[in-house]
Amino acid sequence: MQQREEQLRQEMIRLQQEFDKMTQELQSGLFLKNMLLAMWEVWPFGALPGALVLLFKLFWMATEVDSDESESSSDESSSSSEEEEEAPVNEWDVGRFLMQQMQVPVLHLAKRCKVVEALVGDLLHACHLITLNTPLLRLEQCIGVGSAFEGWSSHWDTVYSLLVPLKPPTGHCFHLELGAGGELPARHGRVRVELECVCLRQQLLGDVRCFLHRPEAELGRNQGPCLLQYLCSHSYLDVEKTACWFQLTAMNAWLLLPASHRCRLTVLRSSRSCKLRLEKVSGRSLSIEILFGVQQGDSRVFLTSQQARAGLPSSTTWLESCAVPEMLFFRFVARQAPQDSCHLTCLNLFARLLEGTGFSTYCLKTVLMHLLTVIPLSRWHRGHLLERVDGILQYLQRCLEDKQLHHFLLGNERVPREVPLPVAFQTASPLNLFQRLAQEPDAHAQALRDFRRLQVRLRSLL
Ligand SMILES: [Zn+2]
Secondary structure (H helix, E strand, O other), X not given: OHHHHHHHHHHHXXXXXXXXXXXXXXXXXXXXXXXXXXXXXXXXXXXXXXXXXXXXXXXXXXXXXXXXXXXXXXXXXOHHHHHHHHOOOOHHHHHHHHHHHHHOHHXXXXXXXXXXXXXXXXXXXXXXXXXXXXXXXXXXXXXXEHHHHHOOOOHHHXXXXXXXXXXXXXXXXXXXXXXXXXXXXXXXXXXXXXXXXXXXXXXXXXXXXXXXXXXXXXXXXXXXXXXXXXOEEOOEEOHHHHHHHHHHHHHHHHOOOHHHHOEEEEEEOOOOOEEEEEEEOOOOEEEEEEEEEEEOOOOOOEEEOOOXXXXXXXOOOEEEEOHHHHHHHHHHHHHHOXXXXXXXXHHHHHHHHOOOOOOOHHHHHHHHHHHHHHOOHHHHEHHHHHHHHHHHHHHHHHHHHHOOOEOOOOOOOOOXXXXXXXXXXHHOOOOEOOHHHHHOHHHHHHHHHHHHHHHHHHHHHO
């Protein structure tokens, strides 16, 4: 009997030691490394999904407190998230990041995107109410764009971008003058504002006065400021004047919203957009950027107030943006792909690994969008994660060797019909985003060095 008790006691001690060791390894990240290595070894035999599930459970058990914190501030730049942002990229950072991506953030991001969209919608409605008597611009319903609304934003630096389509007020019309060139991938244009005769409407409804056929003095007295006079330069809609007008309007409109009693809204300095910082009493904050856009015909391609990397020639230059069709493409894929598709995780992973290299997230997003139309969506199941990551890297390598990466939406027959594009986009010649690499050998050599760094970072992770 005593011998049996001694055996049990020894067994308990052994189990306790093993448990302590596992806890220590989990805390130090060593366990994660071992698991990732094990995953890599067993992956060809189809055991990856099981290993990932196990890994999730263990990882979240060990970091329960941390995950609660990161979850509660996943879209908010709290001080802890800023520290995380500044932390150097290393394999544990990325390993943890990879795991987090596969757990909760997509759902949280979608939920918070809805909240932001509703809040900005309310703000626009209030803007509309306080500008009813000033025939300047009509603000249409906002459209969420960019990484957050595409579902792959890295949560520690999320800026929620929304595009607000602008329409001319009654008695005015917009004429778009598109000009190719400038910084790739975008093209640019100007928006000429013209007066329209509304005499007939004036006679029938009496709710407007025709700017074209009424003396200026009378209009000034009865109708308030005119769009051409206040928001245009040489008859062209001025981005900077528009942004300034909206910022002032938004600040006043905010005071009408019930949310203004609970949160503080700060309009940050921006010449071409409206950057808002929303702070709760708790100190947590939310970053929102509102861009303005003029729609090209019936398409979802806009001339927007977005800033160009190389700057723009004047304040009346608007940049052509495919942000809305790209967001719609990601929504299309989300509807068609398996529920646990890994394409957003892949993009998130690369976005993190790209830090410090010359590759933009737009470049990797373009690679991913091409691959999503080449590889069947059923093969983006979570179990194919490593295969897909490898595929993205190989695709990028081929593009670098050929010095050629085509813009996804221009002249690409593989773009699904569900993504509405102007006819000119469908018939256009492909646009090479790597044109600079073809023209500048030094830039190409640097890109190859950056690619090798990317390869090393991935290998150290996987
Ligand atoms: Zn008239």
